[in-house]
Amino acid sequence: MTKNLRVKSSEYIDETNRISFKFNGKTYHGFKGDTLASALLANDVHLVGRSFKYHRPRGIMTSGSEEPNAIVQVNPGTNRTEPNVRATEVEIYEGLEASSQNCWPSVEFDIGGINNFLSPFFPAGFYYKTFMWPASFWEKYEFFIRHSAGLGKSPTSSDPDIYDHRNVHCDVLVVGAGISGILAAKYAAKNNFKTLIVDEKNELGGSTIFENNEFNKIDNKTPSEWLKKEIEELKGIKNLEIKTRTSVAAYHQYNYLLARENLTDHLETKDKTNKIRQRLLKIRAKKVILATGALERPLIFNNNDRPGIMLSSAIKRYSEFYGVACGSKNIFFTNNDSAYESALSLYNKGIHVEAVIDIRDQSESKIVKKVEEAGIKIYWSHTIVDTAGYKRLNSVSIMKLSNDGTSVTGSKISISCDCLGVAGGWTPAVHLYTQSGSKLKFDEEKQIFLPNQNTSEQISVGSCGGDFKIDEIIKNLNQKLKDKLNIKETNLDNIKVEIDQENSKRNIWLLPSDIPLGKTKPFVDFQNDATAKDIKLALREGFRSIEHVKRYTTTGMGTDQGKLGNMHALGIIADTAGVKMGELGTTTFRPPYTPLTFGTIVGRNVGKFFDIFRKTPMNDWHVENKAEFENVGQWKRAWYYPINGENMHQAVQRESKAARESAGILDASTLGKIDIQGSDASEFLNRIYTNAWSKLAIGKCRYGLMLNEDGMVYDDGVTTRLGENHYLMTTTTGGAANVLGKLEDYLQTEWPELDVYLTSVTDHYATASLCGPNSKKILKKIISNLDLSDESFPHMSFKEAKIGNIQCRIMRISFTGEHSYEINVQASYGKDLWEKCMEAGKEFNITPYGTETMHLLRAEKGFIIVGQDTDGTMTPIDLQMDWIISKKKYDFIGKRSLYRSDTMREDRKQLVGLLTDDPNIVLEEGAQIVSELNQNPVEMLGHVTSSYFSPNLNKSIALAVVRGGKDMMGKKLFVPMENKNINVTIANPVFYDEKNERLNA
Amino acid sequence: MFLINCPYCGERDQQEFKAGGEAHIERPKQPTELSDDEWAEYLFMRKNIKGVQFERWNHAHGCRKWFNMVRDTSNDEIKAIYKMGEKPPSQ
Structure with a gap:
């Protein structure tokens, strides 16, 4: 039978609202307002987990987010399960289930506990030292280490909850709603600053809210009473937003903070659905007031980790705030006065306190006297040398401490107990402060790190700024608010504070x-x-x-x-x-302050919202006609159009043949389009492309290759001269945004004197590319009044025309080597244009083809695809495209780099054609190419960049980059694969229609 | 996350901007006259200062304008922002 350790009614616990929950399969009861930790402690459950390495039994140690031991798996086996949750932060609700982690088969009997007895063999660096040799065994070691490592279990099904992000802007953000945070928020808001105050707990007030020490008074009231009135007042102030259950995870530069607001974790499961579970607040504050408080330190002594050993401040919070006694026979172990407050708090509630062990030799404060008067034995200058009790503390052994504190003397005294409160002093919670980039300084006297150099508009108030006593807090807060917020007067000047002054400490x-x-x-x-x-x-x-x-x-x-x-x-x-500690510095505190769920981090950007995708105006037609799609950049492009159950290969073979034999149609709307205007447009193109543009006649098109300043191919595409000072550039689908960015960069920073304006018009036009020997007849059917003769409308030229009332731009350009037209219309007419082409082409068996067929057709012609056949290390010369480099132009982007010693090397990788000796074998793209099979290690000459089976040539073709390939025409090489070596021969990369006769067919 | 004062739009979140490397490296007017070493100096060599650094930034998801920034890389303090073509502030 478990004991009931409720000691008094607390206003924060609703004893009329009884809640049942399960822990490790067993049902317990608590009340509304309890955390999992307080409810377990009320049921006298201390043992909640096993430690990571030695699997030692561990209990609840704290009452807050700093909890190291009581980390549990919440709702195990459900899709809402969450590992590594601190029991001290989980608010219980009807139906909550939680279980211990890192133990098997149970927390009571854990096989891994053997590690504790083997611990002499597991020193620091054990893994580094042991698993280093033999190196080949690493994979085996890793298997076992991975299986024994890790704490909780991540959920295996998808998260049913909704998460959200919100941008928040405020004048003043106050982090922490203890006494100093509340006062700071009050005066900020009252002085017309738009203020937000956040606190990780569900109630405001920090630890002062249950501070009933009779020796501390504010305006003749206990701090608790006084603060409650302040909180009431706070709730009515305009300009002030209060957020509880909101914990700041990160404090970045320029006062940008991330906070997680917890909205449904405390609700019953039935109330969680269709609500936002957690919201990530992205806060940009003009000023930040850190009031994050301080964390109590433990003391470091032998076996200081047994269940039942807790922070003294946590024992006090459990008793005062939750109305729970953590033990029935309590001992405190301290180096300062704060343990006496906890002891007195228990004593006043009738909970037995056996003794206080103090490493100091005395203290003069009233509270110590009061504890002595209560008949509680104080052992001055004593320390705990050992503790006993495997799953629950049952006694401590103490000895007298030497004067210098380095050894113990005298005889050992054993005192039985079931709970030990340790008080090692207070550490200001400066984590967020340092995250912001601000620097700490070590205070040798107080033995704490304190805020020193602020890098942003911020102040640290209260105990996170080093002020621990209420009078200091109020005095310094007053001054800091006046300085930082420019407030002339506050009521803080008139507050009367009496406190128990003693502050001695032995560290x-x-x-x-x-x-x-x-x-x-x-x-x-x-x-x-x-x-x-x-x-x-x-x-x-x-x-x-x-x-x-x-x-x-x-x-x-x-x-x-x-x-x-x-x-x-x-x-x-x-x-x-x-x-000295000040010289040592600290380790870096990194965000998040407490762990965040993945859901909170990604917010609503999941599923189809993970990334945006772009669709062409013809997309619906592709979908209706069962196209398979591929992602190209952010675009969804039709990949191929299978009919009658074709696989990709079959569909592509059919599409490719149809395009060359009669007519094919491609949705080319995704190509990047940049409208270039201005009196220096021609000069601009001269500078950015490798070839010359000044003499391009109006109405003509030209292919251009764009380099980076390092001489490497960056992008390519056809540009059309629409007018004297007006060009339309096309770019690769994936490169459009970067090309525009690069061109803008040169215009704005290197050549601001040029009169050129760039506008992205990619989304403004839809493009249908009509190709094949019957394309001319089809176009003629759509636009009867246009002269399509080679004389009037030759290859690489452009005409404006009308299809019905629709204005269109037609370029006679070809990426397939066939007679071909690219028809551009305003995007909203794209589908209409496409359907007209399909209708007109019906008698010619017009075949829609996707990107895969486009790639195959251009490979037959040896046309490169930037990004597939190039990889940022290919110059035009490497691509055997010397013809496109103007010899006359004085300069263009990348020109100088083409004459660097490295780019002029003869043995660079160069683009070549590659034919397999067996025409039926299709090479794998990315496969390596070698000349010797028996070398060890074998020398890689290059790799295959594009490879297809050509239905028009009835053989396998490939493009490849091969070291010195330019001079290797006809050379026999090998492509070694896992199971076989494929014999290949270097060939001309133009496999089909070398004389370009089909362009005018 | 910086708060950057775009000279054309005002204060905006860093995620609207793109960093563009060291500022005030002028593209040589006559690249063909340069030796390999001189060209390499322009092409590859960039400072990586701990301290005050002059940088190019682009308001990529805003007005798309380039501008210059003086930033202390040791603490990310933005000391000055000025338009392209304007003289850098003296230290």
């Missing part, structure tokens, strides 16, 4: 034991099982940089990023290496 990073260090387990990083002796071992092995020690020992590398133990790791390194 010992690693507490000594009577047992030698090598035989102890003083954990520094609880989640990753890094102990103080691991850190010392790393130092002995020569690691000095804190970043290296961190990686070697994995300290601070868990999902909690070492929020609890990082400072101790630094302290132990500093003590051992004999340097």
